[in-house]
Amino acid sequence: MSDLTAQELDKVRAILKREPTETETGIFTVMWSEHCSYKSSRLHLKKLPTKGPGVLVGPGENAGIIDIGGGYAIAFKIESHNHPSFIEPFQGAATGVGGILRDIFTMGARPIAVLDALRFGPLDDPECGDRNRRILGGVVEGIAHYGNCFGVPTVGGECVFEPCYNGNPLVNVFALGVFRHDEIFYGRASGIGNPVIYVGAKTGRDGIHGASMASSEFTEESKQKRPNVQVGDPFMEKLLLEACLEAMHTGAIVGIQDMGAAGLTCSTCEMGSRAGTGIEFELGLVPQRETGMTPYEIMLSESQERMLLVAEAGREQEVFAVFKKWGLDAVMIGRVTGDGMLRVKNHGGVVAEIPNRELADEAPLYDRPHNIAPYRSAPMETPEIPSSADLSADVLKLLGSGDLCSKRWIWQQYDYTVRTNTLAGPGGDAAIVRIKETGSSIAMSVDGNGRYCSLSPREGARLLVAECCRNLSTVGALPIAATNNLNFGNPERPEIMAQLVEAIEGMAEACRHFETPITGGNVSLYNETLGEAIWPTPVMGIVGLMKTALPVTIPFKNEARTVMLLGGEGWCDGVRFGGTQYAKVVLNTMWGLPPALDMDYEKRVQMAIREIVQAGLAESSHDVGEGGLAVALAECCASGIGAHIELSAALRPEFALFHEGPSRIVVSTANATAVEDIARKHNVECARIGVTMKARLRIDHHSATWVDSPVDRLREVWENAFESLLALQHV
Amino acid sequence: MRFGVVVFPGSNCDHDAWYAFSHNLGQQAEFIWHDSTSLGNVDAVILPGGFAYGDYLRCGAIAKFSPVMTAVRKFASDGGLVLGICNGFQILVESGLLPGALLRNRGLRFVCREVTLRIETVDTPFTCGAKRGQLMRLPVAHGEGCYYAGERLLDTLEGEDRVVVRYVDTPNGSLRNIAGICNEGRNVMGLMPHPERASDALLGSTDGRVILESMIRTLSKAHSGLTPARSPVSAIA
Numbered sequence: 001m002s003d004l005t006a007q008e009l010d011k012v013r014a015i016l017k018r019e020p021t022e023t024e025t026g027i028f029t030v031m032w033s034e035h036c037s038y039k040s041s042r043l044h045l046k047k048l049p050t051k052g053p054g055v056l057v058g059p060g061e062n063a064g065i066i067d068i069g070g071g072y073a074i075a076f077k078i079e080s081h082n083h084p085s086f087i088e089p090f091q092g093a094a095t096g097v098g099g100i101l102r103d104i105f106t107m108g109a110r111p112i113a114v115l116d117a118l119r120f121g122p123l124d125d126p127e128c129g130d131r132n133r134r135i136l137g138g139v140v141e142g143i144a145h146y147g148n149c150f151g152v153p154t155v156g157g158e159c160v161f162e163p164c165y166n167g168n169p170l171v172n173v174f175a176l177g178v179f180r181h182d183e184i185f186y187g188r189a190s191g192i193g194n195p196v197i198y199v200g201a202k203t204g205r206d207g208i209h210g211a212s213m214a215s216s217e218f219t220e221e222s223k224q225k226r227p228n229v230q231v232g233d234p235f236m237e238k239l240l241l242e243a244c245l246e247a248m249h250t251g252a253i254v255g256i257q258d259m260g261a262a263g264l265t266c267s268t269c270e271m272g273s274r275a276g277t278g279i280e281f282e283l284g285l286v287p288q289r290e291t292g293m294t295p296y297e298i299m300l301s302e303s304q305e306r307m308l309l310v311a312e313a314g315r316e317q318e319v320f321a322v323f324k325k326w327g328l329d330a331v332m333i334g335r336v337t338g339d340g341m342l343r344v345k346n347h348g349g350v351v352a353e354i355p356n357r358e359l360a361d362e363a364p365l366y367d368r369p370h371n372i373a374p375y376r377s378a379p380m381e382t383p384e385i386p387s388s389a390d391l392s393a394d395v396l397k398l399l400g401s402g403d404l405c406s407k408r409w410i411w412q413q414y415d416y417t418v419r420t421n422t423l424a425g426p427g428g429d430a431a432i433v434r435i436k437e438t439g440s441s442i443a444m445s446v447d448g449n450g451r452y453c454s455l456s457p458r459e460g461a462r463l464l465v466a467e468c469c470r471n472l473s474t475v476g477a478l479p480i481a482a483t484n485n486l487n488f489g490n491p492e493r494p495e496i497m498a499q500l501v502e503a504i505e506g507m508a509e510a511c512r513h514f515e516t517p518i519t520g521g522n523v524s525l526y527n528e529t530l531g532e533a534i535w536p537t538p539v540m541g542i543v544g545l546m547k548t549a550l551p552v553t554i555p556f557k558n559e560a561r562t563v564m565l566l567g568g569e570g571w572c573d574g575v576r577f578g579g580t581q582y583a584k585v586v587l588n589t590m591w592g593l594p595p596a597l598d599m600d601y602e603k604r605v606q607m608a609i610r611e612i613v614q615a616g617l618a619e620s621s622h623d624v625g626e627g628g629l630a631v632a633l634a635e636c637c638a639s640g641i642g643a644h645i646e647l648s649a650a651l652r653p654e655f656a657l658f659h660e661g662p663s664r665i666v667v668s669t670a671n672a673t674a675v676e677d678i679a680r681k682h683n684v685e686c687a688r689i690g691v692t693m694k695a696r697l698r699i700d701h702h703s704a705t706w707v708d709s710p711v712d713r714l715r716e717v718w719e720n721a722f723e724s725l726l727a728l729q730h731v
Numbered sequence: 732m733r734f735g736v737v738v739f740p741g742s743n744c745d746h747d748a749w750y751a752f753s754h755n756l757g758q759q760a761e762f763i764w765h766d767s768t769s770l771g772n773v774d775a776v777i778l779p780g781g782f783a784y785g786d787y788l789r790c791g792a793i794a795k796f797s798p799v800m801t802a803v804r805k806f807a808s809d810g811g812l813v814l815g816i817c818n819g820f821q822i823l824v825e826s827g828l829l830p831g832a833l834l835r836n837r838g839l840r841f842v843c844r845e846v847t848l849r850i851e852t853v854d855t856p857f858t859c860g861a862k863r864g865q866l867m868r869l870p871v872a873h874g875e876g877c878y879y880a881g882e883r884l885l886d887t888l889e890g891e892d893r894v895v896v897r898y899v900d901t902p903n904g905s906l907r908n909i910a911g912i913c914n915e916g917r918n919v920m921g922l923m924p925h926p927e928r929a930s931d932a933l934l935g936s937t938d939g940r941v942i943l944e945s946m947i948r949t950l951s952k953a954h955s956g957l958t959p960a961r962s963p964v965s966a967i968a
Contacts, residue, residue: 144841148872149782151743235741235785327740413841415872417928418780420747434933436750550933 015358023295023352030262037363040491041523047508052517062103064519066481070438075109076176078485078541080524084229085171089138094232097146100175102258108185109177113433116157117446117539121166123725128166144413149234154414156431161402167529172485174541187257189271189310189336196334200240200306204289206230207302217528236305243326252315259306265299267308269342273360280343281334295351368497375495378590382574391706398627401585405721424551429471434548443477443544450535452594457499457536461506466602468542469514473606474623476613477544484521489533499536513599554622555639561692562672567605568685569649570661581627582658595661602663608682620668628658634714642711645690645699732950734760735773744780751927765797775812778819791825813919820921831880837904841874847899852892856949857920867938869924876923878905
């Protein structure tokens, strides 16, 4: 099987100066797959900012590394496992977690947090609801199975439902690890003559061609690809983690890389390529789970929980001793050479001989056509928006909708408290994990907004970065760096490629503005089933730094506190209302453009909220996001304390309550004047919109009462909606 | 006091237990590798949470064959304090050091949340610092925590005052809401909730400290003269 195009095959012949062998063709196919080579996106990814004062390692390694002070650093990245999770939800998601964890600990960092961004078709979809619920259940269980056993807390994430994900769910997993500066390792095969050592699980036939599967669209035959999905063993991974970190401490390891996509092929050629060396190894020495595997199969296997490392010659025994202690295979399979060649032998005979650098770095680069308008299906014109008959009922409807309701059912399946660092777990604006050694904490948020991006990829991507940063600022953390997962359709279609280019450019602009360089990430293209593309869905994972302290959370804490809306009530018109949850849930349609963003204003609002939180003035804080102000206020009532709110914006009720304009944060405080002083200093609005009170949420506008509901009722709907959706049965 | 935290392949709350005793409670704590045949000089043993041996076959079914468990059995039969938390409780049950069984949660899903527990007896070295009926908020995080035993055994446990903690709101369907029990000698205790995760105010609850502190109190009394069962604490900090 070869997925290389005729031109790509010509390029292979030019590099080798001969016809490739079957094994070599396989190697080129996976290395030059979209998944491994980023051949459609590379040109545009260069537009992203990747440098900043704290960036120790940017894109190109297994994960980006950021300095957090005190001699410590964090490594983090997000990666997708979309295609496998559709074919086999449990194992697809489980191995997605396993893969990103290895990316982190292969650099020497101990993973301390995982977050997941999940997207499925609606659970109540008339056609696909049954399947969507089954996929969701399997994915959540797979993530729980792997993360819980491995012992990393899954501290947050998001879960969104849209029909465009019916045939193509998105499973994006973010992981973050911590280490000292002097514990950083790289995937480099340095030192001619050094031994190349294979460690971890044995190689089987699972996952062959996973990387190329992830680089093509889904068709009916895709369901036959179940054998392409790998099977994960989190126990093995836990042993591998401990053994690798311990082996690193011996000082005998020169370079190390995990075997992820394209397995042994990718790890050998990338490690050689980065160091400018060659690697020669013998397939007969590779631990194998099955007999009779061909060189092609061994090279392309994506069996999980395997690592490749290069040790200092003469110190192999120190490494072997550690792996023996942990009961793991560790076998020397070859050596680093000086000729720059990836030379693969099978029982002595050469089966592949390819220049490493050309294989890893000379992959095809495509400037795919994109000079047309990005694809969009929604109309631009604003329809007649009917006046709401019952705004309180609208609030309940939104709180009970799939996107906005509590995802407790999901995150209670994840161990989010293991490692005793979780200051703020799932369900908040941002997750917070402390670093015991430094007195500082890391705040993390993963977000996506396919709905906005489908209306305008450029504006949507800017809003996404702003929102992700706002989530961090809302808990008092300073956003410092980002990782991105670009989930798009088929880049060979210009209207899809245009979405990708616009989203990258919007993201680049916003990341520069908010000073969050992107240190790595993942591109997942061909997210299409039967010619139907998903919405353009970039997902960001942004990390922030803060002093370790008791976290400020969403719910109001006390009665008779001033409720303030930092950033003001905002503005909206018909066009900008078309991407809201109100339009989706209540009006059952979409149109127009996403909310308007003023990035300068947003940045000032975020500076202000950080100062307010850090000064201890906020008893609660919550950013206004999907569902708008009314939903944000209802979420603030989750612990039982309500509020009496009086709005004054000159907007129709639906807009005032449910528009999703950015740059707004609800704060409750005992010291409103001090909060106002800080807002004034940063030149942002800060309206006193109400007072907390017992048991009810009431929202008035001048003399009219718009919303009035017992807090218990709001909470009941919000907390139980998800389980009701899951319990649906279609006959 | 000197606490030994056993590390099985797949233990993942070993460091948490070590940190709770050493940093939150200022004790000495050390790790004991699973193939060690001796427990060294420790005053008490902790079997931590996690997935020992991947929980293959059944939770704790392989761990009970670890060489260290022979030493733990001896230590327990000599009266030493043994606390099994979560997976550690499962291992104690599989090893026969505690009776009954831990089955898959009634809801068939892993459950991680805070639960409310009631301390049912203060007549154990693990709860002697508490008040009977005292409520605690502790996190649980397990897939197989449904305590099961025959009626007669349940009656015996209750009759002998060996149900140490009970769920007020059971997360797993445990019979008679049992969250933790002790052995006949009262020196071995297992519980599914995690006291070590609730021993630091920054993490939202310090309710778990009463269990850890009770152990320290018991051991201090033993050291102060009456029953020097274990070797004295090392002077090395």
